[in-house]
Amino acid sequence: MHLLQVQNLRTTFRIDAGQVQAVRGISFYVKKGESLGIVGESGSGKSVSMLSIMKLLPQNAELQADHVQFNGQDLNQIDQKEMRKMLGSEIGMIFQDPMSSLNPLLTIGDQIVEPIRIHQKISKEAARKKAIDILRIVEIPSPEKRLKQYPHEFSGGMRQRVMIAIAISCNPKLLIADEPTTALDVTIQAQILDLMHDLKNKMQTSIVMITHDLGVIANMCNRVLVMYGGTIVEEGTIREIFYQPKHPYTWGLIKSIPTVSTGKREKLIPIPGSPPDLIAPPKGCPFTARCEYAMKICEKIPPQQITLSETHRAACWLMHPKASGVAKEVTV
Amino acid sequence: MHSALNKNGDIVVPRESSLVWHDIPDEEFEKLDQSAKQSEVVLRKSKSYWQDAWSRFRKDPLAMAGLVVIVVITLAAIFGPIFSSYSYEDQNIANQNQSPSLEHWFGTDKFGRDIFVRTLYGARISLTIGFVAAGINLVIGVIYGGISGYFGGKIDMIMMRFVDILYGVPDLLYIILLMMFLGNTLESILIALSLTYWIGTARMVRSQVITLKFQEYTLAAKAIGSSNLRILFKHLIPNSMGPIIVTVTFLVPSAIFSEAFLSFLGIGIQVPMASWGTLVNDAIPSLFTQPYQMLFPAIAISITMFALNFIGDGLRDALDPRLKK
Numbered sequence: 001m002h003l004l005q006v007q008n009l010r011t012t013f014r015i016d017a018g019q020v021q022a023v024r025g026i027s028f029y030v031k032k033g034e035s036l037g038i039v040g041e042s043g044s045g046k047s048v049s050m051l052s053i054m055k056l057l058p059q060n061a062e063l064q065a066d067h068v069q070f071n072g073q074d075l076n077q078i079d080q081k082e083m084r085k086m087l088g089s090e091i092g093m094i095f096q097d098p099m100s101s102l103n104p105l106l107t108i109g110d111q112i113v114e115p116i117r118i119h120q121k122i123s124k125e126a127a128r129k130k131a132i133d134i135l136r137i138v139e140i141p142s143p144e145k146r147l148k149q150y151p152h153e154f155s156g157g158m159r160q161r162v163m164i165a166i167a168i169s170c171n172p173k174l175l176i177a178d179e180p181t182t183a184l185d186v187t188i189q190a191q192i193l194d195l196m197h198d199l200k201n202k203m204q205t206s207i208v209m210i211t212h213d214l215g216v217i218a219n220m221c222n223r224v225l226v227m228y229g230g231t232i233v234e235e236g237t238i239r240e241i242f243y244q245p246k247h248p249y250t251w252g253l254i255k256s257i258p259t260v261s262t263g264k265r266e267k268l269i270p271i272p273g274s275p276p277d278l279i280a281p282p283k284g285c286p287f288t289a290r291c292e293y294a295m296k297i298c299e300k301i302p303p304q305q306i307t308l309s310e311t312h313r314a315a316c317w318l319m320h321p322k323a324s325g326v327a328k329e330v331t332v
Numbered sequence: 333m334h335s336a337l338n339k340n341g342d343i344v345v346p347r348e349s350s351l352v353w354h355d356i357p358d359e360e361f362e363k364l365d366q367s368a369k370q371s372e373v374v375l376r377k378s379k380s381y382w383q384d385a386w387s388r389f390r391k392d393p394l395a396m397a398g399l400v401v402i403v404v405i406t407l408a409a410i411f412g413p414i415f416s417s418y419s420y421e422d423q424n425i426a427n428q429n430q431s432p433s434l435e436h437w438f439g440t441d442k443f444g445r446d447i448f449v450r451t452l453y454g455a456r457i458s459l460t461i462g463f464v465a466a467g468i469n470l471v472i473g474v475i476y477g478g479i480s481g482y483f484g485g486k487i488d489m490i491m492m493r494f495v496d497i498l499y500g501v502p503d504l505l506y507i508i509l510l511m512m513f514l515g516n517t518l519e520s521i522l523i524a525l526s527l528t529y530w531i532g533t534a535r536m537v538r539s540q541v542i543t544l545k546f547q548e549y550t551l552a553a554k555a556i557g558s559s560n561l562r563i564l565f566k567h568l569i570p571n572s573m574g575p576i577i578v579t580v581t582f583l584v585p586s587a588i589f590s591e592a593f594l595s596f597l598g599i600g601i602q603v604p605m606a607s608w609g610t611l612v613n614d615a616i617p618s619l620f621t622q623p624y625q626m627l628f629p630a631i632a633i634s635i636t637m638f639a640l641n642f643i644g645d646g647l648r649d650a651l652d653p654r655l656k657k
Contacts, residue, residue, distance in 0.1 A: 056554050059485060088556030095555075100548040105381050105570050115556035149378045166556060 003173060003206050004030040004053070007067035011045070011052045014060045018279045022048040024230035030174065035200055035207035037217035039253065040227035043275055046210045049227075050176050054091060055083045071173055089119040092167030092205075096179040098159035102151040108135075108162050109147035115169050130169070138165045138195060157188035161195065168199060175200075178210045193219055214257055218242065223311065226250050229276045229286025231302075236312035246314035248291045285317065293318055385574075388650040395646020398639035405636060409455035416449045431624065438628040441614060447625060450606040451632055457607040458588045458636070461521060465587035468526040470580045473533025474569060480534070481541030482564045492538070495531050503528055508599055516602045521594065525587050536579050540572030574651030581644040585637045592633055608633045 011023040023045040030036050038046045052063050053075065068075040071090060075083070087093075095101040102111060112131040116122065122130075128147070135143035138161040151159060160180060167175055177196065181189040197220060200207050209220055217224055217238070224241045226234040226249060234247040245251055252271035259266070273290035276282050282289070288298040295317055303315045317323055379387075389395055425443070432439040438447035480491040507524040514520035544550065545568060553563045569576075588608075594600035595609025602610070608629045615626035 054555065056551060084557040084559065086557070087554070088558075093552070093555040095548055095552055097548060101552040103549045103553070103567050103571070106567075107380075114553075114558070118557050118562075150380065153378055163552075166552075 001072065002029040003032045003071060004208075005067065005069045006049075006053065007065060009049060009052060009065040009068065010063070011048050011057065012062045013058075014062065015279075021278050021281055022230055023052060024278075024281065026227070026230075026232045028225055028232065028235065030206050030208060032173075033200075033204050033206055034222045035209055035220055037221035037224040038208065038210045038227060039212060039214060039217055039224060041212055041275060043278070044227040045230040046227055047178050050093075050178065050208060050210060054087060054093065054176070055080055056087075085119070088115040088172075089170040090173050092170070092172035092175045094160075094163050094167045094175065094177040094180045097183045098156055098163050099183065101163055102159060104151055107148055107150055108154070112147075112162070112165050112169055115166060119170050131165075134165045134169050135162075137168070137199070138162070140165070156184050157191060160184060160188075160192050164192075164195065164199070168203065168205070171203060172205060174206045174208065176208045176210070179212070180209075181213070181216060182211070189216075196220065214253055226253065229281060230278055231286060231315070232305075232313075233287065233316070234314040236308075236314075240309065240312040244308075244312070246308065246312075246319060247287075247316045248293055248318070249287050250314075252290075285315070295323060385647075385650045389646050392646040392649060394642045395650075398642030398646065401635060401639040402643065405455055405632075405639075406459060409452055409459055412452040413449055413456075416446070416452070431622075439622070439624050441625055442618065445604075447611070447628055450611060451608070451629055454606045454608040454611055454629060455632065455636075457518060457601055457605065458591060458609075458633075460518070461525070461591045461607075462584040462588040462640075464522055465525040465529060466580050466583040468522070469530040469533050469583055470576070472526070473530035473579075474537050474576060476530065477534035477537030478541050478564050478569055481538035482545055482560065482568060484542070484545075488538075495534060498528055499531050501528075507594065511594070511599045516600065518601065521591055521600060525590060529583060529587065533576065533579050533583070536575060537569070537572060540575060541568050544568045544571055578644060578648045578651060581640065581647055585640040585644075588633070588636060588640075 006029070007027050008025050009023055009027070010021070010025050013020040013022055022043075026045070026049060028036075038049075040046050048057070051057055052061075052065075053068060053070070055063075055075075057063060065076060070086070073086075102108075106114075109128060109131055112134060113124070113127045116127045116130055117124070120127075131147060132143045135146060140146050140158060140161055146154075151162075154162065160183075164180075175196075180196070181192050184192060193216060196207065199205065207220070209216065211217060221238060223237050224235070225232050226241065226247065228249050234241065234245065234250045236244075241250060242254065245254060249271070252269075255269040256271060258268055271290055276286045276289065282299070284297070284299045284301055285291070285294075285303050288294045291298065297317050297320075303317045303319075305313045305315045306319050307313050427440050428442055438451060440446055441450070476491065476495075480488045506527070510524045510527075511520055514523065541564070550563060550567060553567050558566070591600055591607060592609030592612070595607050596613045598613060600609055601607040611629035612626055612633075615622070615629070618625055
């Protein structure tokens with residue numbers, strides 16, 4: 001039994017122009033203690049799929065799933081009130097922008113104490129002591145003093161540490177990190193990733209890392225989901241995704257990572273075009289329009305997930321026996 | 333003798349003399365102990381939003397003057413009548429219509445009542461009405477607007493249409509009806525003023541809450557399992573407190589003025605009780621013979637209006653973080 005198991009999740013937003021099908025039937029799982037990376041470009045449904053599981057979507061969102069199970073509980077069956085009990089205690093979330101995710105009027109201490117006081121029946125003083133311990137865990141110097149300060153007195157990296165402290169304050173089983181390093185500068189990014197790596201090992205927390213940076217994934221994760229146009233186009237271990245990628249979109253992602261080690265001055269290879277319109281998603285494979293190996297079949301029928309190994313799946317018509325020779329596999 | 337270190341032990345940066353450059357003692361080049369390094373030392377004393385706003389408010393001379401005036405008037409209203417030998421209702425036919433003197437600072441009215449004491453009593457009533465009405469409006473407006481804005485959708489739609497209907501009825505019409513129904517007492521004026529004055533506050537709070545509920549920290553609060561009411565009253569309302577306070581501050585003078593207006597029309601506070609509006613109303617017949625009878629209460633109203641409006645302006649500047657230096 002996995003910690004999180006999701007079957008055929010669909011999320012739709014009702015807007016004036018129609019229905020935006022942000023997530024179109026994805027299935028995945030998160031094992032205990034592992035970290036799963038979700039990679040894809042903006043609008044591919046990475047964040048929305050995780051927010052769907054947490055029931056944190058805006059009112060105009062509709063959500064369907066055959067099966068969502070977390071820690072043995074069927075999330076399809078529980079209402080928002082029960083979900084609230086799990087948020088912050090069983091599932092912690094770290095947001096992209098630490099500048100705007102903290103309430104500017106409350107001290108750091110108040111904000112770390114808040115989830116502890118909501119979920120655990122302990123005294124204010126005990127919660128405060130716990131907050132100091134947590135600040136120490138996320139390596140914030142002189143936590144007793146820092147507790148009384150306001151968010152504007154913290155640097156970006158320090159605020160992200162505070163966000164992590166809030167997320168882990170109740171020892172969650174699952175930590176969802178939505179692009180935790182995107183808003184930070186490079187030296188701080190490395191520190192934050194290091195910290196999260198340590199925490200994962202120390203606390204045995206599962207992590208879902210949403211990012212569009214394959215470098216982060218390579219450093220942090222055991223397995224990767226590659227999302228495109230609201231679907232999972234490829235799924236596998238780090239090794240499988242980086243060394244035997246099967247989907248042309250994954251090839252494109254890998255080719256677009258800049259390298260400095262080769263010594264040659266190589267041009268970066270971008271993926272041309274832009275992602276599909278999810279109000280009227282394409283009938284076939286969503287990547288057809290931008291795929292240099294696109295075949296006639298790709299426009300007509302969506303490719304099915306093909307299992308390549310116990311952990312590796314991909315959805316692409318190129319793997320059909322009759323398509324052999326159309327494209328040469330790309331390896332890095 | 334040159335030394336590279338001065339009295340305090342700091343290194344003197346050598347400029348021209350290479351001799352000094354070589355004089356820096358060897359131990360200064362030892363590796364710095366890792367734990368002794370100062371990393372992220374907290375230097376400044378931490379200031380909350382309110383402390384920050386207060387320090388900005390203090391620098392505004394008009395607003396501070398306004399604050400002082402209001403405090404003085406309030407203290408005078410509370411304690412002044414205690415120290416006066418006259419009461420607001422004692423009539424003294426022998427002292428009718430006296431001009432201001434040492435005996436009667438603001439003179440007396442046609443029944444020989446001391447106008448100074450009556451003005452102080454008027455201040456009691458006017459300030460009570462101003463602050464209590466503003467307080468009631470604050471509470472109703474914040475709760476109504478907060479709920480409407482936060483929950484949105486159908487709830488918002490229904491609550492706001494109700495407000496629109498209330499807003500469409502002319503105030504004066506139902507205030508007069510209500511006063512006739514409830515009688516001319518302080519309480520009924522407060523009820524009448526509380527019925528619709530909160531509409532502006534509610535609309536303002538609603539718009540603030542709608543802006544703030546899409547902020548990332550609201551989502552972050554939801555993600556730690558905060559309930560809706562907790563998010564609304566712990567995160568959203570405090571963050572819109574700046575504009576709320578400014579709106580309410582401007583409500584105080586407007587309530588005082590409404591009461592004065594109603595009393596002036598004769599449907600407010602009734603004699604022998606005195607509000608500033610009643611005093612002005614009483615003085616109309618003698619406007620040309622004893623103008624001071626109207627002058628003093630009118631000045632009291634004006635000064636209070638000015639002071640409260642200056643405070644409001646000062647608060648608006650102090651609470652707007654965009655003006656932060």
